[in-house]
Amino acid sequence: MELRSLEEQLALFSVAGPSASQNNVDSTFSDNLSLPIHRWFRYSAGFSATWAKQLIEREKLTGRHHVLDPFAGSGTVLLEGEGSDVPAIGIEAHPFVQRIAQAKLYWRQDARLFRKYALSILKQAEALGGDPTSYPRLIQACFPPESLSRLDTLWEAWQATADASPLSELTWLALCSILRDCSPVGTAQWQYVLPNKTKARALDPYEAFCTKVYLMADDIARRQRSHPGPQARLYRADARDCALVPDGWADLVVTSPPYANNYDYADATRLEMTFFGEVRGWGDLQAAVRAHLVRSCTQHVAPLAHETGRFLSNPLLEPIRTELTDICEQLEAEREKHGGKKPYHTMVAAYFSDMAHVWVALRRATRKGALVCFVVGDSAPYGIHVPVDRWLGELARAAGFASYSFEKTRDRNIKWQNRKHRVPLHEGRLWVEG
Numbered sequence: 001m002e003l004r005s006l007e008e009q010l011a012l013f014s015v016a017g018p019s020a021s022q023n024n025v026d027s028t029f030s031d032n033l034s035l036p037i038h039r040w041f042r043y044s045a046g047f048s049a050t051w052a053k054q055l056i057e058r059e060k061l062t063g064r065h066h067v068l069d070p071f072a073g074s075g076t077v078l079l080e081g082e083g084s085d086v087p088a089i090g091i092e093a094h095p096f097v098q099r100i101a102q103a104k105l106y107w108r109q110d111a112r113l114f115r116k117y118a119l120s121i122l123k124q125a126e127a128l129g130g131d132p133t134s135y136p137r138l139i140q141a142c143f144p145p146e147s148l149s150r151l152d153t154l155w156e157a158w159q160a161t162a163d164a165s166p167l168s169e170l171t172w173l174a175l176c177s178i179l180r181d182c183s184p185v186g187t188a189q190w191q192y193v194l195p196n197k198t199k200a201r202a203l204d205p206y207e208a209f210c211t212k213v214y215l216m217a218d219d220i221a222r223r224q225r226s227h228p229g230p231q232a233r234l235y236r237a238d239a240r241d242c243a244l245v246p247d248g249w250a251d252l253v254v255t256s257p258p259y260a261n262n263y264d265y266a267d268a269t270r271l272e273m274t275f276f277g278e279v280r281g282w283g284d285l286q287a288a289v290r291a292h293l294v295r296s297c298t299q300h301v302a303p304l305a306h307e308t309g310r311f312l313s314n315p316l317l318e319p320i321r322t323e324l325t326d327i328c329e330q331l332e333a334e335r336e337k338h339g340g341k342k343p344y345h346t347m348v349a350a351y352f353s354d355m356a357h358v359w360v361a362l363r364r365a366t367r368k369g370a371l372v373c374f375v376v377g378d379s380a381p382y383g384i385h386v387p388v389d390r391w392l393g394e395l396a397r398a399a400g401f402a403s404y405s406f407e408k409t410r411d412r413n414i415k416w417q418n419r420k421h422r423v424p425l426h427e428g429r430l431w432v433e434g
């Protein structure tokens with residue numbers, strides 16, 4: 001999925017699902033932007049906090065009290081688990097995204113201390129010179145020298161006192177979250193940075209930082225006025241083994257995995273990671289980010305095209321192997337007709353191989369009778385339909401879950417609509433039980 005598609009994935013879905021008779025909630029990720037703490041960073045891959053909360057609350061009534069999100073992203077489920085007073089564990093493999101989510105979970109810090117700490121960074125920044133010339137070309141193309149100078153001073157001042165403490169990390173998040181707002185070019189919420197496009201309005205870095213710090217401090221104070229709930233745990237780890245989750249710990253899994261649709265989570269944070277010097281350019285994203293993730297984009301698997309057969313031979317793929325192999329062969333043949341020669345066949349094989357491991361890990365980490373909800377959509381690379389939800393359901397059953405059903409929440413055809421086909425796609429909730 002690219003551009004809007006992940007956002008739309010978040011198109012909120014009524015809670016519904018097995019045994020549900022809940023009112024539909026019709027909202028999208030943009031709702032999170034008005035919610036305290038969720039709004040600190042706009043993660044376009046995130047889903048609706050309101051929906052997650054409703055699901056958690058509903059399942060609490062049925063005795064499901066331990067929530068797991070193996071693809072925790074920006075921490076939506078974890079924050080709502082805390083708010084609903086249930087223990088929650090999250091796993092996120094993208095190092096930069098995990099850091100953002102972890103910083104959001106530091107909302108238990110003293111609001112006044114945080115404000116004081118962050119504003120002292122601003123004060124120090126204002127006394128510095130700032131050097132816009134040392135940044136990679138992407139960053140220089142995204143910010144006018146004056147803005148980049150100010151961002152640089154904030155970054156320098158932050159580094160001077162950085163100590164990985166919660167206050168330091170919250171302040172890092174404040175800086176991280178204003179970058180796109182301070183750029184006058186096409187750095188909207190989607191993954192691709194478009195230096196040739198312009199925005200109607202770009203914020204001044206010092207003003208934006210100050211405003212963000214006040215907003216965060218207000219949110220912290222507001223959240224602390226309600227019952228805090230148990231502290232959620234977030235691990236920078238891999239959903240394919242859920243290694244840090246105790247056996248049988250979870251009875252509710254609420255998550256949205258990557259889709260098999262070529263969305264590149266590494267590219268989604270390239271602007272921020274480049275600004276902070278974590279990558280110098282696109283070429284660094286493979287080792288810094290993609291290497292840790294489920295393989296769901298062709299950039300990730302490009303060096304592995306010759307290993308497609310190995311992925312397909314994963315014994316866990318047995319229930320879907322015949323169909324999957326057929327689709328992969330079609331994709332490999334189709335590839336020859338396209339200039340880009342994208343290795344979708346490898347991507348799809350690797351994706352299901354990875355997700356088969358996720359199901360095995362989830363079976364181990366959940367107790368019997370657990371409920372799992374995956375917000376997910378299908379895809380059609382090169383116009384060849386991949387029945388993602390059905391295959392994921394089959395893999396879940398093979399891993400030991402009792403049943404699955406799919407609840408469509410909307411039709412879509414985003415990624416492929418400008419291409420030569422019109423394969424109807426959908427998105428919704430895969431419910432797995434047992």
Ligand SMILES: C[S@@+](CC[C@H](N)C(=O)[O-])C[C@H]1O[C@@H](n2cnc3c(N)ncnc32)[C@H](O)[C@@H]1O
Pocket residue numbers: 043045046047048070071072073074075076077091092093094097237238239240255256257258265292293294
């Ligand atoms: C659709 S997003 C989830 C967004 C989340 N629901 C939220 O509200 O922020 C999927 C996430 O899975 C993460 N991911 C991909 N591969 C992973 C893996 N092997 N283990 C854990 N997380 C992974 C991606 O980095 C991405 O943040």
